Amino acid sequence: MQDEPTPIELTKAVADFLRNDIAPLISGHQAFKLRVAVNILDLVTRQLTLEEGSDAAEVERLRTLLGMDGSVTELNRVLADRIAKGQVDLATPGLAEHLWATTMDKLAVDQPNYASYKRELGRRV
């Protein structure tokens, strides 16, 4: 087991330093690039925080849906393949719910401010 602080704590510390101490000092194209860099660190922090739980839930749904076991990557490959072959579609019980849950979990990491995501987050299903 690795020592602490955790990767989440470390990336957050770097992002905060760049945002609070460095960003006010620079301008122009470098400031734009710095904003992108801070956004990347924020994304990584969100992923480190959320990934374990959302991947576990995704694997659980995929196992039920596909009737087989495997890693999250392997199971996604099988699902993609079955949709391509027409063996699974939106009429398949659970598929739409699974894709929605997975996509919402992705947006929570990638782009929590994306308007479509915020709209769907507020919707009661």
Added chain:
Amino acid sequence: MIEAELSRSVVRWCKGATGVAGAEKLSGGASQETWRFDIVHPDGVIGAILRRSPKGYGAAPTRAAGLAAEAQLMQLAYEAGVPSPRVMHVLTPEDDLGTGFIMQRVEGETIARKILRDDEFAAARPLLARQIGGILAGLHQLPQDKLPELRNRGATQEISDFERDYRSLNWPKPVFELALRWLRDHDPGPSAETTLVHGDFRNGNLIVGPDGVRAVLDWELAHLGDPMEDLGWVCVNSWRFGEIDKPVGGFGAREELFEGYEAVGRKVDPARVKFWEVMGTLRWGIMCGGMMQRFREGPDHSMERAMIGRRASETEIDLLRLLAPRGS
């Protein structure tokens, strides 16, 4: 140093011009650059834009129409009254500037977020969806016998091309698979009418002033095909920049777009428009995947490209909203 070459070029074809000043690079991919500069003239400075492939970059990407075709299309559009910059000069080998063209600069804003938020455009915004309909109608009726050679792409061919692009990424995405199936199941087949299609008509490629659209830019992806493709692409959620209830570029309703289009005597097929909106959403998602791949394989190891790769999930939620909407 580009100023010396530009000066030599400009004095040859622009009567009275004595040189150029203030050349500044606006954007530059590996194969295409855009420069702004001023032509110095006794009657007053003329704002100009150079679009070029620098020397040594001859071949355009497979989907691109090429800069010569782009110049010809912009000139045709300008003459037909479709808002477009005036093409002043098409580069020749004597110019020693590569291949491309020089056009008159149109002042205005292209940054979508500013057009959608700034007070300066408040009066223009409610008019834009309808105006865009009229512009697209004008663009689709440009005389076909005067068009340069362009690739011809219908729905069926496009689905196959995007599927091939997607598979080449080796990036299994169940939502994209679902969209590909939906597109195959809803393929409207050949369009009753084949017209010029702009191919990238959207918020970001339009110069807008307080009075509305002043110019349509980036004719790189122009081709012959289904005119409804342009109407669907301009409605893709990715170009609404947060204004998700205003499908036409974040400006207004589909109905306004359609009315503007039909006011000129052309017909809209809403089912085809929806098909192309789904196609366009997937297309942008696959393009994000392409960015991810180029980031990973280099030579452009930029953070921006990496982050665009991560935007594919935005198109996944938009595809689900289109194809499997949750109880509303």
